[in-house]
Amino acid sequence: MSIQVNITNNSGTSSSDVYWICFGLDSDPATSSPNWSYVDVDSNGNASLQKFTKGQDCSKLFKTVDELSAFNNLPPMWSGQFLFSFNQLPNVFNIVSGGQNGLGVQTPPFTPGTADADTLFVVVEFTNIGTELYADCTIVDYFSAPVSIEVIGKTDSKTNGIMKSTSSRDAIFDGITALGSPWSNLIMKDGSGNNIRVLGPQHAVQTTNPNLLSSTIYDAYVDACWKNFKSNTLTINCPTFGTYTGTVNSSDELVFSQTDQPDVTIQKPGPGKAYDIFGCVGTLAAPNNTPLGEIAAILGAALNRTILSSNGNDTQPNCTTSDFYTVQNGVTNEYANIVHQNYKSGIYAFPFDDVCSKDSPLIDITNPTNFNITLSDWS
Structure with a gap:
């Protein structure tokens, strides 16, 4: 079934400065030996999968939103991701030895002291099996900027990652800041003092030099x-x-x-x-x-x-x-607390966050026709 993808940039960052790539496995790893592949779009707006090759210059595979914001025929993909990077390409996005069929994808690191600690990026996860599309906007690892998704099927539609009308990107950073130390230590800034991301606490307790959050806090x-x-x-x-x-x-x-x-x-x-x-x-x-x-x-x-x-x-x-x-x-998980204060529903802030959830963070739509991704307003 043909699925149309639409990307809308309401972030406030110029669409010429928002870079993206879509990649994933080209077949079901449970029943086959898949290859890591990326989505290539032809001049008619139709998508196909191309296999990554070792040592490939992946910077040439990124598009900007002003260059390409819609395409048809999202291919079947497993463990798929849309990666959006603001104001610059990621410093790290490489094809390396290991993984499926001897090749793996090295995605941008996000913890303090790593190559992309100062790079602002967001991820949308999905698996498209053709007759069914699963998707979510996870912020378990970090929150950097709001992104929402809508999947439309022949008979129904679902959304994920919608912030409250009174909330914003700044509200999450301000909420974490107001908690003071140690929780405010989770905020990562670039060299100019701009907010880049709030680090998930499971990563904060593992940081050293300095340790952002004590492993004994619980x-x-x-x-x-x-x-x-x-x-x-x-x-x-x-x-x-x-x-x-x-x-x-x-x-x-x-x-x-x-x-x-x-x-x-x-x-x-x-x-x-x-x-x-x-x-x-x-x-x-x-x-x-x-x-x-x-x-x-x-x-x-x-x-x-x-x-x-x-x-x-x-x-x-x-x-x-x-x-x-x-x-x-x-103690409580203040990261999850602040996140949920600012989102309507349907968001993961820790891995078991779907316990009790009436609105599962995972969208599951049969016979999908449209996959809409919105880089939401920051203000």
Whole structure:
């Protein structure tokens, strides 16, 4: 099915200074051996996929929005991305050895001290299988500028990444700044003092020289919750695998049980394991389609939102949004808090942010006809 792509630049940056490239895998990696490829558009506005080659000068593959803002026939692509870079090309976008069929795509780095620390760019993720299009505007790793998407199908349409009418790019930077240290440390500026991005806290706890956010920031809260569940019960209502009840054992493991099912054990995310909580990895890794995965996701969301009880029995998930992000024992995920204060819905601020979500950050449209991307107004 033919999908038309339209790119609208309302950012305030001249369209001649907004560079973009669309790339991804040319077939399903679950059933084939795909190649990393980029979208090439002919003089008639029709798109096709071209395989990357090792050592290719990728700077020549970027277009500006004033040069090309619409095309037809978005090809089937897996792990696809639209990468938009403002005011300059990324310093890093290379085809390197490794990955699929011996080649991989090295995308711009975004953490302090890296080659593109001062480059402002945004990403839209998608997979187009032809009869179905999946897309999202993730800001799990960082927030740099607002971008929204709309996917239209033959019978329905969905949007993602829409900011509130009273919100703006500046409002997110101002909100993080107002928190003071250590959260204001997440703001990355260029040499002229311009705001470039707010770094996701899972990356901030891993930075060194300086360390932007302490890896122990969650320790007191985790200690209080684990102490609580040594004598009280945590009930988890899994969407697929039913209800599990858990308590903390003498080894500081949170052990969940269900009649006639194997126990599920979660190791304590601490001390010094804020990365596990913010990134939903390590002790909170969530394997797909398992009780462990669903329990870890719900527990990870509760810790990020600081709604896990440190006093008495508790049942999760707690989906009362007014309870989210209240500071407990000196912490909550303030990055997620500020992001959600400024977006209507449908946005990921941490990997398990879809727990309780009525509006999934992932758009899924069958029989898609249009994929509209808007680089939203910054002011």
